[in-house]
Amino acid sequence: MSNRFVVILAAGQGTRMKSKLYKVLHPVCGKPMVQHVVDNVSQLGLQKVVTIVGHGAEKVKNQLGEQSEFALQAEQLGTAHAVLQAKDLLFAEEGTTLVICGDTPLITAETIEALLKHHEQIEAKVTVLTAYIDEPAGYGRVVRNSEGHVEKIVEHKDASEEELRIQEINTGTYCFDNKMLFDALSKVSNENAQGEFYLPDVIEILKNEGYIVSAYQTKSFEETLGVNDRVALSQAEQLMKRRINRKHMVNGVTIIDPESTYISADAVIGNDTVLYPGTVIEGKTVIGSDCVIGPHTTMKDSEVGNNTTIRQSVVHDSKIGNDVAIGPFAHIRPASVIGDEVRVGNFVEIKKSVFGTGSKASHLSYIGDAEVGSNVNLGCGSITVNYDGKNKFKTVIEDGAFVGCNSNLVAPVTVGKNAYVAAGSTITEDVPENALSIARARQTNKEQYVGQLNNKKNS
Template identity: 75%
Template sequence: MSNRYAVILAAGQGTRMKSKLYKVLHPVCGKPMVQHVVDQVRKLDIEEIVTIIGHGAEKVQAQLGELSHYALQEEQLGTAHAVMQSQSMLEGKEGVTLVVCGDTPLIKAGTIESLFKHHEETKAKATILTASIGNPAGYGRIVRNESGLVEKIVEHKDASDEERKINEINTGTYCFDNIALFEALKNVSNENVQGEYYLPDVIEILKKQGEVVTAYQTEDLDETLGVNDRVALAEAERLMRARINENHMRNGVTIIDPSNTYIEADIEIGQDTVIYPGTMIKGTTVIGDDCQIGPNTEIVACQIGSGTTVRQSVAHQSEIGSRVNIGPFAHIRPDSSILDEVKIGNFVEIKKAVFGQGSKASHLSYIGDAEVGSNVNIGCGSITVNYDGKNKYKTKIEDDVFIGCNSNLVAPVTVGQGAYVAAGSTITKDVPGKALSIARARQVNKENYAEKLNGKK
């Protein structure tokens, strides 16, 4: 196998997107398009990746980091001109160079590998990735000779009636003999209406030199989708989502309604977990085995243990243990750590808190900036009062504590192990272990007071 290189074209602004965000940075299933392409290319044995950047150069570099080298295309003068910018890094090296667009997020590593192998086996100077399409209007057609080699690429407007019947199209992805590529690029002209240098002209130059040009046809047309506007972006999102969901299902995850389940790229989900409709799973989320997630649940960048249920709730950037029961309508805010066998019930909000094993907050509570021990029961309507208008303070609830309903724990405060807090209390001082703390006004009943009030009306 020869040395392999890759040039990723990512310099265009994408004016048809009508966006302040540069085209290749638009996300598909939570990951920028160009990141999808780079991740697939990196699965292969590639010596060097060069990303051609222009509009949004700094942001593209910030996204990809050290995964690629970079070449700047200051003026966008066509695809051949873009590839020319990698000359200082690649010219003169023996091997095969892949040229792929950064706005083709659905391209798969397996297809690129097949393209490389076909190119190497046929000893071609150039190989075009092609696809068959039912309605090829507007696409460049691949004209082959009797031996199946590429005779030429003809644009739709220039094609004869016979050529327009051809369904095999140019996808814009290529493999080239690297030395032949940079020699041919020197002869590409910009004598056309747009005054640009086009990469398909390299094919014509190589053909005139008598070199072998082949085509490898992918079986999956969807992989070749180039995203140029919001309509194509939505289509790419739909196709990628279907691919992701299928992979999870084939790996043992039950997805009740795949068309209404939104799982981003690179999510890990264990076997026998069930995902219900309306669920969105994003970021670097990892979910264990035998979980039930949803319906109508949003999980973002969470680690969730096995056997946990999250129903109709939101959880962000938190660790959730095994056999935990969350929801419905709970909110787990960032930097929370919920240990095993915890119950977080309806309309409970947890924020930047540790919630100990076996503890419960069954309904209508706010636990923020807190450390909650194990086997704690927090009654309905109880809150940790963590904010004085300027600063936030921590509440510490030790093991085996019982917090009665409608209690306020005004931080900083500690409730000692095994203590009880009476319902309706506002706790402003530490509670010793095993104590009963009552902090509420004594009840006073004024007999017949209602008649006095009614008499004033």
């Protein structure tokens, strides 16, 4: 296997998207299109990845970070001109260079590997990735000679009647001998209606110099879909969603309604977990085995253990243990750690807190900036009062404590081990271990008050 390099074309603004966000940064199943491309090609043992940036260059660089080197196309003058910007980074290299567009998120590492192997095995100087399509209108046609090599690539508008009947199209992905690529790029002309330098002209130049132009036809046209507008973006989203869902189902995950279930490309889900309709799993979420998620649950960048149920709730940037029951209508906000065998019920919100093994907040509670021990019970309406309008403060509730309904714990405050807080209390001082704390006004009954009040109204 020769050295391998890749040039990713990601400089265009994408005016047809009609968006402030640069085209290649539009997400498909939660991940920017160009990130999909980089992640896929990074599986191929490449010596160098070069991304051509232009519009939104800094944002693209921030997205890809150290996964790629970058070359700037300050003025967009065509695809050949874009690849030429990588000359300083690649010109001296020996090997094969893959050129691929940053708006093709569906193309798989397997297809790219097959293209590269075909190119290397026949020792081609250039190989075009092609696809068969029933309705090829608008695509460049691949015209082959009697030996099956590429005779030419003709654009739809320039094709003859016979050529228009060809259903093999150019996908815009190519393999080149690296040195010959940059030599030919210097010979590309912009003498065309658009005044731009086009990469397919390199193919014509190499063919005229006597080199064979090979083609590798992928079995899936869908993989080669380029996203140029919101319609194509929605198509890519649906295709990617189905691919991801199918992968998880094949691996032992039950998805009740795949059409209404969204899973990010980076999510990991254990076998025998069940996803109900309306579930959205985003980012690098990891879910264990034998879980029940949904219906209508959203999770992002979180970790969930085994045998846990999360129904009609939202979980972000948090860690949840084994045998936990959450929901319905709970909100686990970022930086929360939920221990094993915990119960978090309806309308409970937890933020930046540790919630210990076996503890319960069954309904209508807010736990923020807190450290809750094991086997703690928080009654209905329990609140950690963590914010004074300027600063946040911590509440500590130690193992075995029982906090009665409608209690306010005004931080900073500690409730000791096995302590009790009476219902309706507002706690402003620490509660000692094994103590009962009552912090509420003594009840006063004013007899016959209603009658006296009515007499005053009538007088």
